[in-house]
Amino acid sequence: MKARMATVFAGTMAFVSVSAVQASPPVPAFSSMAPAGEIFSWLPLKPAPKAPATRYSLVGDGGATVVHAQADRSMSGLIHTLRVDTRRYPRLRWRWKIGAPVAAADMTRKDGDDYAARVYVMFDYPLERLGFGTRMKLMAGEALYGQKLPTATLNYVWDNRQPTGTMRANAYTDRARMIVLRSGPTEAGTWVTETRDLRADFRAAFGEEAPDVVALAIATDTDNTGSRAEAWYGDLQFLPPEKRPPQ
Template identity: 45%
Template sequence: MTPLPRYLTAALALSLMAASAQADSTKNSLITAFSTITSLEDGWEPMEFPKIDRHSRYQLTDDNGEQVVMATTDNSASGLIARVSVEPGDSLILRWRWKVSNVYEQGNARKKEGDDYPARIYVAFEFEPDEAGFFERAKRKTVEVVFGEELPGNALNYIWANRLPVGEIVANPFTDTTMMVAVNSGTANTGEWVTVERDIVADYRKAFDREPPKLVGVAIMSDSDNTGASATAWYGDVSLVKPD
């Protein structure tokens, strides 16, 4: 048998190491992996918003032999959320990979009419009443009574932005309780799988200038209701791991 050239051997070794690392992170993850489920109801549930009737579509699909979630958005908005209850501690690692077909020409993280993303990871934290003002508490209570569920508090949104530079953090144009973190931006890498890893605790400290409360949910979301645009996104396994 003819031995493989050294560069092919090295490439194969790196590929196997990456696959092993991904398997380990999935195994220890606090979130159910998309690659292991038989239905989107296995560990995930729809995340929908008041007054938005047109929802994005999510379905399991195969991509080069691996099961992933394909999201289709067309002037629509909704997500899939995994409910958790996790004390962040000193470090909490969120890792995922995603791919998008395109970004939005009218997308702009600083403006309400541009607050759409072909792909985002939404990280929700427990509400802290002691940190909120009277009007914020009253508004939340009214919404909870009307819609019958407890609302989360602050949130981090990891976004595939159109123009916001990678690494920049800005307040959501609708509410300063949600901070937008650009982890990809523009057309670079569209149509390609991109792997992202973030320390949620470090990002929360930087975004809100205090320690994070309990983590209550992690969601995937592709939306286009403000821009009226359309896109397709693919989400691989999303893992949430506490370092040893």
């Protein structure tokens, strides 16, 4: 097994110290940044120290600035910490595009845990509400890696083979749920917009009401399969509940 931070996102690839999270700023928009410039307020993540880092850069695409991710047997991502009340802002919207899915990936296996594109949403789930065994695993992981580990994460992925709508525990940890939004090569090369109801997805994944969001991350990684992939990420935005027409 690789020295990946198995539970640091293991399907989620980072960590968040909840005590360091401040009150909810807007998500920094890539479209407000300059192509080839600095990616402001998104921090690099490298949970697999021995793996090369995925390259992230700002590029122009269709008149807007987006993040271009290039993975070559690599594992890293970008994370932005914040705090969002999911009762006030339960929906997350973004757009993404891939060059092609990771052909050799297999989300059911640890050695296949690679994706052309992922969006991670981390929640402020109290550690004391977890079972004893899960707490012990998290404590052991924190002692091993010297970092706080997320206790509940939704992972939205562009997979290569599992059907759209698939939801399952990550191959490394059941505290990360994988949700397949796109699958296969049919839409590769095309921008796709996603809007997710985080509270509904959290309830389906964990059987409980969603706590606050404390971080977002994006990642393209291919270290487990030793392959290459590229993706593009547009702005991420939290939205209020959808307005329903009067009855």
